[in-house]
Amino acid sequence: MRTVICGAGISGLALAHQLAAQGGDVVVVERASGPRPQGYMIDFFGPGLEAVEAMGLLAAFEQVAYHYDEGHLVDRNGHPRATLRTKSFSRGMLMSLLRPDIEAVLREGLPPEVELRYGAALTGVANSAGGVTVTLQDGTVLDADLLVGADGIHSTVRRLVFGPEERYLRYLGLHTAAFTFDAPDVHAATRRAFCLTDSVDRQMAFYALRDGSVAAFAVHRSADPTLPDDPREAIQRAYTGLGWVTPRALEQCPPTAEIYYDQVAQIELPQWSAGHVVLLGDAAYAVSLIAGQGASLGIAGAFLLADRLARVPSIKRATADFERLWRPVVEEKQRNARSMARWFLPASPMDLRIRRIMLGFTRVPFVSGYVTSILAGKDVKLADVMRQASGTPTRPVVA
Numbered sequence: 001m002r003t004v005i006c007g008a009g010i011s012g013l014a015l016a017h018q019l020a021a022q023g024g025d026v027v028v029v030e031r032a033s034g035p036r037p038q039g040y041m042i043d044f045f046g047p048g049l050e051a052v053e054a055m056g057l058l059a060a061f062e063q064v065a066y067h068y069d070e071g072h073l074v075d076r077n078g079h080p081r082a083t084l085r086t087k088s089f090s091r092g093m094l095m096s097l098l099r100p101d102i103e104a105v106l107r108e109g110l111p112p113e114v115e116l117r118y119g120a121a122l123t124g125v126a127n128s129a130g131g132v133t134v135t136l137q138d139g140t141v142l143d144a145d146l147l148v149g150a151d152g153i154h155s156t157v158r159r160l161v162f163g164p165e166e167r168y169l170r171y172l173g174l175h176t177a178a179f180t181f182d183a184p185d186v187h188a189a190t191r192r193a194f195c196l197t198d199s200v201d202r203q204m205a206f207y208a209l210r211d212g213s214v215a216a217f218a219v220h221r222s223a224d225p226t227l228p229d230d231p232r233e234a235i236q237r238a239y240t241g242l243g244w245v246t247p248r249a250l251e252q253c254p255p256t257a258e259i260y261y262d263q264v265a266q267i268e269l270p271q272w273s274a275g276h277v278v279l280l281g282d283a284a285y286a287v288s289l290i291a292g293q294g295a296s297l298g299i300a301g302a303f304l305l306a307d308r309l310a311r312v313p314s315i316k317r318a319t320a321d322f323e324r325l326w327r328p329v330v331e332e333k334q335r336n337a338r339s340m341a342r343w344f345l346p347a348s349p350m351d352l353r354i355r356r357i358m359l360g361f362t363r364v365p366f367v368s369g370y371v372t373s374i375l376a377g378k379d380v381k382l383a384d385v386m387r388q389a390s391g392t393p394t395r396p397v398v399a
Contacts, residue, residue, distance in 0.1 A: 001309070004029065004134050004144040006122050006157050010099070011281025011298035012150030013106035017055060018306030020111040027142060028114060029134075031121035031156075035107065038260035039099025040178030040217045040289075041066070041194075041207045047329075047382035048296030049093060051303035060105045065095035066207065073198035073356070076243025078189065081198040082356040096194075096207070098215060099260075102295060122151075125160045125277065132276040146315055147277045150302075153267060155283035161274055171225040172288055172341060174264035177218045177235050181252035186214050186245045197242050198356075200346050204239055204246050216249050219264065219289075219345055231261035264288050266334050272327075273319035280305060285330040290344045291337035300382045301326050307386065325388055329380050336378075 001024050005012045008030035020026045044061070052058050071084040110116065124135035125147060134142045149157025159165055189195070191208040202220035209215055220238045228234035236250045253259070267286040272279045281298035288294070305322045312318035337344075346352040 001025065001146065001315075002144045003027070003146045003148060004132075004142050005148045005150055006030075006134075007149070007151035007155075007281075007283070008032075008035070008103070008107070008116060008118070009150065009152060009281070009298075010102055010106065010295050011283075011302050012148070013103060013110065014051070014055070014299040014302035015148060015150060015280060015306055016114045016116075017057075017106060017110055018303060019309070020114045021055075022306060022310045024309075026114045027144075028116045029120040029122060029136060029142075030116070030118050031137075031151075033119045035100065035103060035118075037100050038178065038258065039103075040176075040260060041096050041205075041215050042099055042102065042295050043094060043292055044097050044102070044295055045094040046293055046296045047300035047380050047385070048293070048298070049095075050382040051300045054303065055109070057105060057109050060109060061095065061097065061102070064101040064105060065097050066210070067094075068096055068194045068207070071194040071196060071205075073196050073359075074244060075198055078244045082359045084196075084359055097295075098209075099295070122156050122160075125157065127161060127275040127277050129275070145276060146309075148305075149277065149279045149283045150281050150298075151283055153262070153265060153282040153286045155279065157277065158267075158269070158279055158283050161277050162269065162271075162279075168267050168269050170266045170268055172264045172266065172290065172338070173221055173223065174219050174290075174341075174345065175222045175227075175234075175238075176260075176262060176264050176289060177231060178216065178260040179235075179254055179258060180209070180213050180215050181249060181254060182213050183245075183248050183252050184212070186248050187212055189245055190214060197244065197246065198352065199242055200349060200352055202239055202242070203345060204242060204249065206245065206249065214249070216253075221345065221347070225263045225265070227261065227263065230256060231259050232256050234261070235259070264290065266337070268334070272323045273316070276315060278305070278319040278322070285327070285334070287330055287333040288337050290341055291333045293333055297330055297333065301330075303382065304386065308389070311389075321389060325385050329385060332378055332380075 003026050005028045008028050016026050016028050072080040073082040121137040123137050126133040132147045149155050187208045190206045194207045196205040197203045205217040207215040266288050272284045308318040308322045343355050
């Protein structure tokens with residue numbers, strides 16, 4: 001089977017790994033000129049870890065991972081107001097990874113048979129009964145049995161095949177940004193645990209990195225989903241006045257080309273496939289960063305899709321099977337994210353105080369599990385999902 005994957009991000013690379021390992025002919029096309037350095041720190045746990053282990057990449061993930069046992073919510077003077085124990089949310093193993101590092105591990109782990117093309121923007125899709133034809137910006141035409149749109153929340157494949165983005169995008173009222181910067185004083189202040197500002201309507205988080213730099217993550221409320229023309233200026237304007245180390249972070253904020261900036265949103269699509277085209281990851285089911293499991297669900301979804309394509313004789317049946325099994329998982333995460341938005345970023349001083357109290361309960365035996373289920377949603381095992389499909393083994397296996 002010949003597959004064209006649009007998008008060399010986390011989901012696309014994970015799927016390419018599995019399809020090639022199963023003997024498939026795989027081409028990955030990516031509009032960017034090369035790997036993207038921008039991205040934020042991701043708490044990686046859940047079904048994605050099962051998939052990574054089955055893919056033989058767990059050791060490589062561990063090599064680039066950071067392990068923060070806890071985080072501190074600090075006031076404008078840097079004094080802790082509450083403590084977040086990250087492992088209580090994962091109900092097991094958790095690692096923190098920069099998004100570019102996840103992509104690097106997946107990219108370097110690709111079988112040599114995978115053809116990876118950068119600077120290859122997709123401009124046309126012809127979906128027919130016998131297959132799919134993809135046209136690239138440079139005029140190249142690729143024929144395939146399957147086109148997978150793994151090109152993110154602003155997916156080109158989804159727009160060309162399923163219609164305009166505004167039909168499917170649910171804006172959650174937040175803008176987010178991420179960047180890295182060099183400031184030894186900030187690194188020293190955050191080296192023992194990651195830190196978040198304990199603030200209303202906007203907050204910044206800081207992670208000390210092993211190379212001496214600091215990763216910053218920012219989120220703020222905005223009624224307008226429109227992205228700014230100058231993200232750097234927008235960041236400096238939105239987060240002025242938070243105190244503590246934020247002035248240094250804003251001062252060291254890099255040029256726009258080195259900043260990740262986007263709206264916080266979800267994708268709600270009535271159907272993930274059409275003929276010989278299927279969507280994967282954020283292109284199909286973005287859960288938003290509030291859910292905290294986008295990368296995990298992207299990799300686990302890729303593993304499940306590859307498994308279905310290997311075990312089901314018809315592509316259309318395989319993609320339908322994938323959606324039947326995976327949609328309930330991601331829709332639960334989407335619902336949980338929407339319900340938890342006010343605790344993710346408090347909208348009032350009262351919400352701020354309630355969040356501190358809830359985080360305090362994560363340290364109380366017998367209560368922590370209940371609070372964690374409210375904050376993080378249901379615990380999902382990839383093996384349990386795969387057991388629902390006829391003929392699927394009880395544990396994920398590499399094809």
